[in-house]
Amino acid sequence: MSDADVRTLTIMIPCYNEQESLPVLFDRMDRLIANAPERLRYTLLFVDDGSKDDTRPLIREYASRHPDDVDYLFLSRNFGKEKAMYAGIMHTHTDGLVIIDADLQDPPELIPEMAELWFQGYEDVYARRRSREGESWLKKATSRWYYSLLQKISGVEIQRDTGDFRLLDRKCIEALQRLDESERNSKALFSWIGFKKIEFLYDRDKRVAGTTKWSYPKLFHLAMDGITSFTIAPLKIATWAGSLISVAAFLYALFLIFRTLISGIDVPGYASTMVVMLFLGGVQLLCLGIIGEYLGRVFMQTKHRPNYLIEESHLGNPDGESLGN
Numbered sequence: 001m002s003d004a005d006v007r008t009l010t011i012m013i014p015c016y017n018e019q020e021s022l023p024v025l026f027d028r029m030d031r032l033i034a035n036a037p038e039r040l041r042y043t044l045l046f047v048d049d050g051s052k053d054d055t056r057p058l059i060r061e062y063a064s065r066h067p068d069d070v071d072y073l074f075l076s077r078n079f080g081k082e083k084a085m086y087a088g089i090m091h092t093h094t095d096g097l098v099i100i101d102a103d104l105q106d107p108p109e110l111i112p113e114m115a116e117l118w119f120q121g122y123e124d125v126y127a128r129r130r131s132r133e134g135e136s137w138l139k140k141a142t143s144r145w146y147y148s149l150l151q152k153i154s155g156v157e158i159q160r161d162t163g164d165f166r167l168l169d170r171k172c173i174e175a176l177q178r179l180d181e182s183e184r185n186s187k188a189l190f191s192w193i194g195f196k197k198i199e200f201l202y203d204r205d206k207r208v209a210g211t212t213k214w215s216y217p218k219l220f221h222l223a224m225d226g227i228t229s230f231t232i233a234p235l236k237i238a239t240w241a242g243s244l245i246s247v248a249a250f251l252y253a254l255f256l257i258f259r260t261l262i263s264g265i266d267v268p269g270y271a272s273t274m275v276v277m278l279f280l281g282g283v284q285l286l287c288l289g290i291i292g293e294y295l296g297r298v299f300m301q302t303k304h305r306p307n308y309l310i311e312e313s314h315l316g317n318p319d320g321e322s323l324g325n
């Protein structure tokens, strides 16, 4: 097989306090590399997102055992998985990129099958969960509601039951490198860039070790990023609701004025006054909150801060090119 037929593929692994999962991951990656199809050449890229446990020494040691196949980036603190993935995307020079979790919920053994679809011409092979084992009922339900809502209000087709586990072609990588928004929601961005997509069904496993790094507040923020980065529909809803309520209030005011003119002042009406006041107060606070969510993101973006900072890195020779190329 000539060199031209061989494609290079980076496997990016964002890690945050994954010392328990890494030894198992290393074993499975070793096996993956040893059994690599002839036309695939893997590079592992670990992005450590400010781990406080032994994740970094473990990665350093593993990289020293595989000087040609294993790269790493250590961020200067915990920036969150979104930024860690962005750092990885910015440092990908290969023909393709696979993003995979360190906890082995996404089986690395599926990568050759995904690559098969890539060789057939697909540019974004996204893995869709057939089942979500080991996740609570609440997490599954909230995620289902959220994505159907996002799909409805954004008008962009969102891939259901998919995470970040996917294989991206060079075209997608370059597109993602151009999207430098500061409040990132990768899933929204993967949908937004388009290109030839195909789903790939798989069973998502339980974490091999350790605990989930997500909390509900973090998930809520990510969900808001998904909505605000996609659409200004909530602002429009706020405007519409505000207009409707104002018209209704104006009509009700007219009615009250006429009634007072005709039948004189009547004292009862405390309950209805309170109800209207509280309702309007609530609607106003909600609208202010929506505006605040957008304004906050505009604020973050206008500061033009870098999305991440790198403390230490070990990057092999991109694409195996000779130096000075």
Ligand code: UDP
Binding pocket: 013, 014, 015, 016, 017, 018, 049, 078, 079, 080, 081, 082, 084, 100, 101, 102, 103, 105, 211, 212, 213, 214
């Ligand atoms: N992760 C990260 N930074 C964070 C949180 C998580 O890089 O701030 C990594 C984590 O190490 C794992 C992946 O993102 O490789 C997914 O995290 P996790 O398994 O905790 O999420 P879940 O599978 O529960 O959605």
Ligand code: MG
Binding pocket: 101, 103, 105, 207, 212
């Ligand atoms: Mg996980």
